[in-house]
Amino acid sequence: MNITVYDEIGGTEQCTVMEMSSLAPNHIPLKERVPGVEGQAFELKSWYDAWMNKRQVKTDREPVYMNVEAVDEFQATIPWEQLNQAVFLYEQDGKPLQKGFPIRLYVPDGSSECLNVKSVVSIRFEYGEAVNEASYGFKNRVSIEELRLNK
Numbered sequence: 001m002n003i004t005v006y007d008e009i010g011g012t013e014q015c016t017v018m019e020m021s022s023l024a025p026n027h028i029p030l031k032e033r034v035p036g037v038e039g040q041a042f043e044l045k046s047w048y049d050a051w052m053n054k055r056q057v058k059t060d061r062e063p064v065y066m067n068v069e070a071v072d073e074f075q076a077t078i079p080w081e082q083l084n085q086a087v088f089l090y091e092q093d094g095k096p097l098q099k100g101f102p103i104r105l106y107v108p109d110g111s112s113e114c115l116n117v118k119s120v121v122s123i124r125f126e127y128g129e130a131v132n133e134a135s136y137g138f139k140n141r142v143s144i145e146e147l148r149l150n151k
């Protein structure tokens with residue numbers, strides 16, 4: 001399963017877990033940042049810098065937030081300042097994740113544990129208007145039935 005990475009300046013790339021984790025300069029046991037949870041994780045921000053370098057992007061700008069979306073369409077938008085300790089869990093017992101595959105975000109500095117999005121398949125770095133608070137939840141899914149009813 002691929003993960004789509006998008007950055008307004010750096011462009012778009014489809015990555016495998018292997019490609020992402022091998023690019024990441026800083027790998028840690030997750031329990032160092034999230035006590036009680038086993039597994040190997042890599043740091044988000046140092047991975048992001050390495051990815052931007054690989055994309056040959058030079059910029060002084062920083063994203064204002066990151067948006068991640070999961071297989072089940074759960075998604076979260078998190079201000080850049082809450083992401084300093086953020087990591088992606090990618091392996092448990094030396095194997096791909098049983099729960100949260102392909103990767104799971106953990107946000108130790110985040111405003112809520114609900115931001116620990118499982119099964120992330122899309123990661124977007126955004127530079128637009130600042131968001132002051134993190135948000136999460138399922139994307140709006142409007143069925144044909146509802147459209148008819150609300151007409």
Ligand SMILES: Nc1nc2c(c(=O)[nH]1)N[C@H]1C(S)=C(S)[C@@H](COP(=O)(O)O)O[C@H]1N2
Binds near residue numbers: 070074114115
């Ligand atoms: N993909 C996905 N990730 C998700 C959720 C979800 O519904 N889908 N729920 C979130 C919420 S609201 C919480 S509280 C935690 C629960 O994590 P747990 O399953 O490890 O207890 O996962 C978060 N990550």
Ligand SMILES: [Mo]
Binds near residue numbers: 113114
């Ligand atoms: Mo939650």
